[in-house]
Amino acid sequence: MVLVSGLGLQHGDADVADCSCSRLNLTGWWLCPGHRFGGIVLFSLALREKPSPIPAELKGKAKTGFISWSRLHTLTMASEKPILYGYFRSSCSWRVRIALALKGISYDLVPVSLLNDGGQQFSAEFKALNPMQQVPVLKIDGITLSQSLAIIQYLEDTHPNPRLLPQDPKKRAQVRMIADHIASGIQPLQNLKVLKQMGEKKMEWAQTCIASGFQALEQILQHTAGRYCVGDEVSMADLCLVPQVSNAERFKVEMGPYPTIIRINKALLDLEAFKVSHPSRQPDTPAELRA
Incomplete structure (x- = not known):
C-alpha cells in the first residue's frame, strides 16, 4: 500500500x-x-x-x-481532507472556521476573494460549486455543502464532540433561535451584496441594521446567557455572535448599549479556536490587516 x-x-x-x-x-x-x-x-x-x-x-x-x-x-x-472555500473577512466563513477548529478537523483552505476580479464567487468555476455564488462552501466526505449553519450542523452530526448544540431540547432551541436571529435577521441585511446597492449610504444602513438586531439580541441574551450565549458551554450561537460583533466594530456601531454582547464576545475571543480562525490570521488576509 x-x-x-x-x-x-x-x-x-x-x-x-x-x-x-x-x-x-x-x-x-x-x-x-x-x-x-x-x-x-x-x-x-x-x-x-x-x-x-x-x-x-x-x-x-x-x-x-x-x-x-x-x-x-x-x-x-x-x-481526503475537507476543503473550505471562503474569504478571510466573510462572517459566514468565519463561523465554519471556528467550528472546524473547535472540533479539531484539519482542512485545506481555498481563498475566494469577494472583491478581486470583480468577485471570484461569480466565476463559472465557483458557480459550479455553489449556484448561489456565496461563501463558504465545504467539500467533505464526498459531498459539497453551502450555507454556514447547514455546514455546522453536518459537522455536529458527524463529529459530535465537543457539542455545539446542547442535548437539552430547551437550550438547543435557544441556541438555534440566537443563531438564526444573527444569521437570518442581521447579517444578510448588511452583507456585501446589499451594501453595494446602498451606495454612499452603506455605512448608515449597516449601522442601522446591526443596531436594530443587537437591541433585540441583548434582551434575549440577558435571559439565556451564562458565560456564553446559552449557559456556560460554547454553542453554535457563539459561532454566529463573534463574527457579527466584528462586523459591528468594522461599521463603527456604538456598542455601549449592549453590555451582555460585549462580555460574551470578549470571553469567546480568549478561546484558541476563535483566535486561530480570526480574519486577521488567515492565509488570504492582506498584509495590512494581519494581527
Whole structure:
C-alpha cells in the first residue's frame, strides 16, 4: 500500500473524485489537469504489479499533477481532507472556521476573494460549486455543502464532540433561535451584496441594521446567557455572535448599549479556536490587516 499525499490541484472544473481517471484501473495514473481551485488530497494506491517506467509522453508533466505510474493498479481514496472555500473577512466563513477548529478537523483552505476580479464567487468555476455564488462552501466526505449553519450542523452530526448544540431540547432551541436571529435577521441585511446597492449610504444602513438586531439580541441574551450565549458551554450561537460583533466594530456601531454582547464576545475571543480562525490570521488576509 502506497500513500501519496500533499498534491495541490491547480486548474480545473471538477473534483478529482468526479474525474473518470480516478475511477478506472489504469496502466498509469495522474490527475486530470483541470483544477482551478486548489486542495490537498490523500490517496491510497494498491499496486497489482511492479510499476513500469513512466512513458515518455508523461515525463516532465509535474505541473499537471503527475503522481506515479504503475502496471494496472487500483486507486482508492483512503481519505481526503475537507476543503473550505471562503474569504478571510466573510462572517459566514468565519463561523465554519471556528467550528472546524473547535472540533479539531484539519482542512485545506481555498481563498475566494469577494472583491478581486470583480468577485471570484461569480466565476463559472465557483458557480459550479455553489449556484448561489456565496461563501463558504465545504467539500467533505464526498459531498459539497453551502450555507454556514447547514455546514455546522453536518459537522455536529458527524463529529459530535465537543457539542455545539446542547442535548437539552430547551437550550438547543435557544441556541438555534440566537443563531438564526444573527444569521437570518442581521447579517444578510448588511452583507456585501446589499451594501453595494446602498451606495454612499452603506455605512448608515449597516449601522442601522446591526443596531436594530443587537437591541433585540441583548434582551434575549440577558435571559439565556451564562458565560456564553446559552449557559456556560460554547454553542453554535457563539459561532454566529463573534463574527457579527466584528462586523459591528468594522461599521463603527456604538456598542455601549449592549453590555451582555460585549462580555460574551470578549470571553469567546480568549478561546484558541476563535483566535486561530480570526480574519486577521488567515492565509488570504492582506498584509495590512494581519494581527
